[in-house]
Amino acid sequence: MQDFDSLIALVTGGASGIGAAVAEELQRRGARVAVLDLDPTQVVASDRLRGWTCDVADTTSVNVAVAEAAEHFGGLDIVVNNAGIGAAGGIDDNTPQEWQRVFDVNVIGIRRVVGAALPHLLRSPAAAIVNVGSIAATQGLPQRALYSATKGAVHALTRAMACDLLDEGVRVNAVSPGTADTPWVGRLLSVAPDPAAERAALEARQPHGRLVSAAEVAAAVAYLASPQAGSTNGVCLAVDGGSDNVIRRPR
Template sequence: MDDFAGAVAVVTGGASGIGAAVVSALRERGARVAVLDLDPSDVTADDQTLPVRCDVADDESVRAAVAQVVDNWGGIDVVVNNAGIGAQGTVADNEDAEWARVLDVNVVGMARVTRAALPHLRASSRAAVVNTGSIAATAGLPQRALYSASKGAVHALTRAMAADHVREGIRVNAVSPGTADTPWIGRLLEKADDPQAERDALNARQPHGRLVSAEEVAGAVVYLASPASGSTTGVALAVDGGMQALRLRPVEQ
């Protein structure tokens, strides 16, 4: 498919996990993709791929990265705000500095990147922004107070941005993954007393019985960014195996 032929996309946190899957999916559909990441050294540059070092917590770094993309490819049509960091614990378990750090990356980072790209999105005939949210925004999960707060803010920010920019021809949506099989989850499992038991519990928590794959999330991101979803804006598309919406009876033993 070539529905992104000629388009320029920016993907933050694009060097691994969900971000890398999004980069691959956009490339397959014809987009030129700038991979913005703290460490893009493993990303190979070619005619369709531009690795750019970027810290979304630093406005100067963000503006320089966006300028580099525009200097190379002349504009920006799609922004995928995927960069983010995790956090564990109850509301009592993180100090103010950690709250500020996580919110700065997970929420303000999206604002920084979109703000820097906005003049170029306004000039595009296919402008779209997709933010990576989470099931943690809409379902109360234990030991995720700070992370949940940050992703709840992402969902609210998505709706507000959609309202602000819809009449400029810029669609803004979010994807809301369930627990995804990413490097961050892998590191959490490694720290568990019984990693396999913990993985089994995470699998069982989602009605379809397994973790969400990065490729499944990428498929939703690509749909929301594509012209095929031209009348879709201000939504958070769940990719969670039914975790948010379904209420199944317990499996009989």
């Protein structure tokens, strides 16, 4: 499938985990891909893939990276807002400074990237934005108050952007992954008192009994970004093994 032939995509947080899987999938389908990341050294550059250093919490950093990527590839058609950071704790466990920091990256970071990319997207006949949300936006998860608040904001922002940009020809959707098998989750598991038991608990709470793969999330992103999904807009697509909509009978 080469449904992204001649299209140019930009993926934030694209050097590892879900972002790297998205960049790989879009390139496999024919896109040229700009990866923006705090550390893009893991990106193997080619004529269709290149990395730029970018901090989505810094407006100047975003503006420079987006401008350079668009100039290098000759425009932008697709933006995938994947960059984000986590936070653990209940409502009173994170400091006000932590709340500001996580919102600055996970929510305001999207505003910065879209603001810088929008002039290019408005010139594209196949403009699409895909935001990476989370099951934490739709289900109450333990010890994830701050993180859940930011991902709830991402889902709401996705729908609002889809409405505002509809007449401009820019589609906006989101993916909502369940707990995914990524390096970030791996780091959380590594510091648990019993990593194997913690992983088993994470797998058991998902109806299909396992963690979501980064490749599965990437495939969903590719669908939402594809010109073939021209009638899909304002959707938050769950990729969670059924956690949001399926009640599993006890095994």
